[in-house]
Amino acid sequence: MSGKQLEKIYEPKQVEDRWYRHWVEKGYFHAPLAHPGEPYTIVIPPPNVTGSLHIGHALNNTLQDILIRWRRMQGRNALWVPGMDHAGIATQNVVERQLSTEGSSREQLGREKFIERVWAWKGQSGGTIIQQLKRLGASCDWSRERFTMDEGLSKAVREVFVRLHEDGLIYRGERLINWCPRCLTALSDIEVEHEDTKGKMYHISYPLADDPNTALTVATTRPETMLGDTAVAVHPEDPRYRHLIGKKVRLPLTTREIPIVGDSILVDLEFGTGAVKITPAHDFNDFEAGERHKLPRLTIFNHLAQLDPKGLKAAEVEETVTSEIQNLPVSKARSKVEQALKARDLLVKTEDHKMALGKCYRCKTVVEPYLSPQWFVKIKPLAEPAIKAVEDGRIRIVPESWTNNYLGWMRDIKDWCISRQIWWGHRIPAWYCTSCNRAAMVEAASSTSSQRAYTFLATAQPMVGRTAPAQCPACQQKDFIQDPDVLDTWFSSALWPFSTLGWPEQTPDLKKFYPTSTLVTGLDILFFWVARMIMMGLKFMGDVPFRDVYIHALVRDAEGQKMSKSKGNVVDPLHVMEQYGTDALRFTLAAMASPGRDIKLAEERIEGYRNFANKIWNAARFILMNLDGPREAVSPKDRPFADRWILSRLNRTIREVTASLEQYRFDQASSHLYQFIWHEYCDWYLELIKPALQNKDSVEATRTRQTLVETFETVQRLLHPFMPFISEEIWQTLPHEGESIVTQRYPAPTPDWDSKETETEFATVERFVSTARTGRSLLNVLPGKALTLFGTARDPEQWTTLVNRQSYAAHLSKGTITADKAPDKWGARVLRLPAEGLIVGIQVEQDVDLRDALVRISKQKQELSKECERMEAKLSNREFMAKAPEDVVAEWRQRIVTLKRESDLLADSERQLQEMTA
RNA sequence: GGGCGGAUAGCUCAAUUGGUAGAGCGCUGCCCUUACAAGGCAGAGGUCACAGGUUCGAUCCCUGUUCCGCCUACCA
Numbered sequence: 001m002s003g004k005q006l007e008k009i010y011e012p013k014q015v016e017d018r019w020y021r022h023w024v025e026k027g028y029f030h031a032p033l034a035h036p037g038e039p040y041t042i043v044i045p046p047p048n049v050t051g052s053l054h055i056g057h058a059l060n061n062t063l064q065d066i067l068i069r070w071r072r073m074q075g076r077n078a079l080w081v082p083g084m085d086h087a088g089i090a091t092q093n094v095v096e097r098q099l100s101t102e103g104s105s106r107e108q109l110g111r112e113k114f115i116e117r118v119w120a121w122k123g124q125s126g127g128t129i130i131q132q133l134k135r136l137g138a139s140c141d142w143s144r145e146r147f148t149m150d151e152g153l154s155k156a157v158r159e160v161f162v163r164l165h166e167d168g169l170i171y172r173g174e175r176l177i178n179w180c181p182r183c184l185t186a187l188s189d190i191e192v193e194h195e196d197t198k199g200k201m202y203h204i205s206y207p208l209a210d211d212p213n214t215a216l217t218v219a220t221t222r223p224e225t226m227l228g229d230t231a232v233a234v235h236p237e238d239p240r241y242r243h244l245i246g247k248k249v250r251l252p253l254t255t256r257e258i259p260i261v262g263d264s265i266l267v268d269l270e271f272g273t274g275a276v277k278i279t280p281a282h283d284f285n286d287f288e289a290g291e292r293h294k295l296p297r298l299t300i301f302n303h304l305a306q307l308d309p310k311g312l313k314a315a316e317v318e319e320t321v322t323s324e325i326q327n328l329p330v331s332k333a334r335s336k337v338e339q340a341l342k343a344r345d346l347l348v349k350t351e352d353h354k355m356a357l358g359k360c361y362r363c364k365t366v367v368e369p370y371l372s373p374q375w376f377v378k379i380k381p382l383a384e385p386a387i388k389a390v391e392d393g394r395i396r397i398v399p400e401s402w403t404n405n406y407l408g409w410m411r412d413i414k415d416w417c418i419s420r421q422i423w424w425g426h427r428i429p430a431w432y433c434t435s436c437n438r439a440a441m442v443e444a445a446s447s448t449s450s451q452r453a454y455t456f457l458a459t460a461q462p463m464v465g466r467t468a469p470a471q472c473p474a475c476q477q478k479d480f481i482q483d484p485d486v487l488d489t490w491f492s493s494a495l496w497p498f499s500t501l502g503w504p505e506q507t508p509d510l511k512k513f514y515p516t517s518t519l520v521t522g523l524d525i526l527f528f529w530v531a532r533m534i535m536m537g538l539k540f541m542g543d544v545p546f547r548d549v550y551i552h553a554l555v556r557d558a559e560g561q562k563m564s565k566s567k568g569n570v571v572d573p574l575h576v577m578e579q580y581g582t583d584a585l586r587f588t589l590a591a592m593a594s595p596g597r598d599i600k601l602a603e604e605r606i607e608g609y610r611n612f613a614n615k616i617w618n619a620a621r622f623i624l625m626n627l628d629g630p631r632e633a634v635s636p637k638d639r640p641f642a643d644r645w646i647l648s649r650l651n652r653t654i655r656e657v658t659a660s661l662e663q664y665r666f667d668q669a670s671s672h673l674y675q676f677i678w679h680e681y682c683d684w685y686l687e688l689i690k691p692a693l694q695n696k697d698s699v700e701a702t703r704t705r706q707t708l709v710e711t712f713e714t715v716q717r718l719l720h721p722f723m724p725f726i727s728e729e730i731w732q733t734l735p736h737e738g739e740s741i742v743t744q745r746y747p748a749p750t751p752d753w754d755s756k757e758t759e760t761e762f763a764t765v766e767r768f769v770s771t772a773r774t775g776r777s778l779l780n781v782l783p784g785k786a787l788t789l790f791g792t793a794r795d796p797e798q799w800t801t802l803v804n805r806q807s808y809a810a811h812l813s814k815g816t817i818t819a820d821k822a823p824d825k826w827g828a829r830v831l832r833l834p835a836e837g838l839i840v841g842i843q844v845e846q847d848v849d850l851r852d853a854l855v856r857i858s859k860q861k862q863e864l865s866k867e868c869e870r871m872e873a874k875l876s877n878r879e880f881m882a883k884a885p886e887d888v889v890a891e892w893r894q895r896i897v898t899l900k901r902e903s904d905l906l907a908d909s910e911r912q913l914q915e916m917t918a
Numbered sequence: 919g920g921g922c923g924g925a926u927a928g929c930u931c932a933a934u935u936g937g938u939a940g941a942g943c944g945c946u947g948c949c950c951u952u953a954c955a956a957g958g959c960a961g962a963g964g965u966c967a968c969a970g971g972u973u974c975g976a977u978c979c980c981u982g983u984u985c986c987g988c989c990u991a992c993c994a
Contacts, residue, residue, distance in 0.1 A: 009956075615956080619954080856961095
């Protein structure tokens with residue numbers, strides 16, 4: 001025995017870490033500028049610096065790694081840019097939680113110290129996910145790792161902000177925004193998750209000011225907001241109410257009177273009572289209605305979503321009511337207001353009502369519409385080119401079905417609120433002159449005696465620039481305060497495809513690798529991230545950020561439930577890798593990545609692919625044990641039958657896997673690999689060649705050993721993008737050239753491996769063997785016992801195959817075969833089984849239990865005759881004969897002949913068996 | 919409310935210009951045959967959600983229904 005001997009069972013742990021370190025040390029993942037290949041670039045969807053690898057990351061990065069390794073092996077200059085984003089709100093939450101366990105807070109620490117603290121945290125425990133990606137085998141170019149808060153990327157953020165502002169695409173203004181009263185910051189529209197909730201609809205009576213006996217009834221789901229109402233709207237064409245437009249109602253629980261206005265946008269004639277209260281400071285629609293009718297805005301909640309005494313006073317709320325509800329959170333105040341209305345007999349009725357409640361996507365707190373000065377991106381001018389790029393195919397979304405989703409959203413896009421009232425992130429590059437803005441400065445809640453902090457009202461005049469201004473152009477003063485807000489994290493992620501490559505500098509990387517090739521991501525961030533990258537890429541690079549967007553599925557648990565920590569149904573990829581090996585996890589995820597379908601991940605599947613890895617491992621063992629002796633590389637046509645066959649099949653597999661990858665059909669590619677390796681290579685090929693190998697010194701053996709090495713080495717390369725570790729480990733033990741499989745060429749089809757004739761011949765052998773084995777099983781012949789077999793075929797080609805390939809068929813059937821054209825003369829104790837034109841005869845020994853065989857053959861005969869009847873009915877249908885295409889008719893005719901013949905033979909066999917039993 | 923997708927073997931999913939329905943896992947039987955029991959061989963299992971329509975022929979095309987997902991939305 002020569003060469004290396006392998007353990008009996010594949011042990012991933014002994015392999016994975018070793019190879020990964022080796023690959024990195026050798027720099028195989030580095031994409032050099034001088035590389036002659038056409039670039040193939042992927043930028044990683046940057047995971048949160050707070051994150052740790054979950055199964056969704058595992059899927060996302062496995063698919064990227066498959067693409068990158070595949071393209072790298074194809075000779076492309078493959079660059080996978082890794083990195084993380086700073087996850088403003090999430091990271092700030094993590095560090096604040098830490099501070100609170102220490103009895104401190106960010107306010108106590110002060111802004112500067114707090115940010116130092118976040119960096120310290122990042123240095124220590126941030127970014128564990130990077131290590132976990134390495135564990136997954138991700139072949140990123142780690143020398144190019146980026147972080148959204150890096151100096152370079154921060155510079156890009158400032159540059160983009162300033163340029164957008166110069167172009168009039170960034171503005172500051174007081175608007176209603178989504179406010180998280182727990183995170184104490186604004187959120188963009190898409191950072192709000194909507195959740196169906198059971199609520200109540202309250203019908204409240206608003207008496208007319210000049211006629212208290214008449215009242216308008218308004219309906220609302222949030223009765224507490226009525227205290228901030230500044231009008232009631234009715235439809236201008238509503239005959240019930242239109243005469244009231246211009247009159248006033250007395251707003252209950254307050255001393256105010258508010259006007260009745262006509263508004264055809266806000267009011268739906270069909271819905272509710274036909275009268276709508278308007279609360280411009282606490283509802284998005286009402287805000288707009290307020291604009292239309294020039295209504296005042298009364299803010300009655302504070303930033304914690306509590307009823308604000310000052311606001312209540314300004315809204316002229318009755319003191320008895322105020323004292324009941326002031327400083328209560330919204331949810332508690334609601335019932336108090338309900339009671340107060342009831343006591344005054346103004347609550348007409350309440351009914352159950354289903355509604356969608358907005359919640360903060362980070363902390364699930366109910367979000368409040370909140371009136372405050374914020375920074376916005378005017379998005380329409382950016383969206384238009386981004387729509388066009390997808391419409392005209394410069395960007396392709398795969399699967400295509402998501403394209404409409406994207407387009408629909410983009411066409412209806414709203415301005416993007418980019419300011420966040422937190423400290424961790426890119427601070428907005430805008431400054432306020434303290435003397436010009438004195439009236440617009442308010443001391444902030446976080447202000448302390450040692451560190452003054454301010455917020456700026458909507459009336460403040462910011463100066464936007466790359467650096468702080470030196471002198472105020474208006475008053476010549478030199479005292480400035482920078483805007484305290486930071487930018488939405490997605491603002492910096494939107495620049496990721498070019499900021500990571502060095503923009504705004506015109507770096508060689510940027511020139512070489514932009515636009516990137518493919519973006520791989522989940523549907524959940526199509527709008528958050530993908531859409532914004534497209535807009536920013538087009539605006540600042542003048543070209544799309546990527547050609548293809550591959551959208552993969554969401555991973556769910558085996559029952560189809562979304563995985564969540566609270567449900568306890570998460571599959572931890574680290575645990576899976578530990579238990580089954582990384583390659584098994586990767587292959588599972590690839591195999592299950594059917595387009596447009598969520599992945600329901602059951603652990604048994606992973607186990608199945610662990611077994612697959614082991615199967616490959618054992619095939620390698622077998623091959624290494626049989627490699628002793630000379631090898632002769634001759635052209636395929638001069639190789640033994642089995643070799644010609646497997647070369648032809650391998651060629652087909654190479655084509656299929658490559659075509660599947662080109663279409664992002666990871667599932668198909670995996671299934672072709674699995675099918676070929678296990679069921680063709682291992683089940684048939686390795687068995688077919690055993691006799692030849694045993695005769696070590698034969699010419700056949702020298703040629704087969706060569707084929708064995710060639711094909712198995714090729715299989716490893718074909719498999720490598722999917723199962724990088726085991727393929728490298730095995731490849732290294734096989735005769736090979738080059739130092740690592742990572743940098744070898746991906747297999748390409750070799751035309752002279754194709755052999756249609758051999759495949760046809762093999763099909764005959766396979767059919768014969770399977771039939772013989774079925775016979776063995778029916779007759780309860782033990783696997784070890786040799787069979788005495790006969791065989792014949794009607795078709796001359798099949799007959800020739802049977803004669804020529806007799807030794808293979810005999811070996812795999814474990815018996816001796818007599819090829820004989822006259823099956824009637826095989827003898828009374830030879831059971832004949834039909835198989836699509838073949839007849840296989842099996843010598844039946846004495847004292848064999850024939851019941852199984854009899855049952856089976858009778859059943860089969862019945863099925864066949866049933867099918868014959870069906871087909872005959874068809875063929876006697878005049879319309880079918882007249883209208884069906886000729887080839888279909890011919891096919892059915894042919895089929896019925898075969899079926900009849902087989903059914904006759906089965907009848908014979910049945911009779912024969914009955915005689916033997918008797 | 920609108921939009922999209924799905925319903926195929928016990929489970930998870932494929933497939934088809936409309937002409938005999940496939941795989942993996944699971945299940946049953948036999949076998950520790952020196953690559954592999956994380957294995958081998960053989961097998962069972964399907965009115966392709968329901969109801970109509972088009973067609974010589976429908977799992978596939980059309981219409982409707984039911985159920986299940988997801989996205990989206992200001993019905994107070």
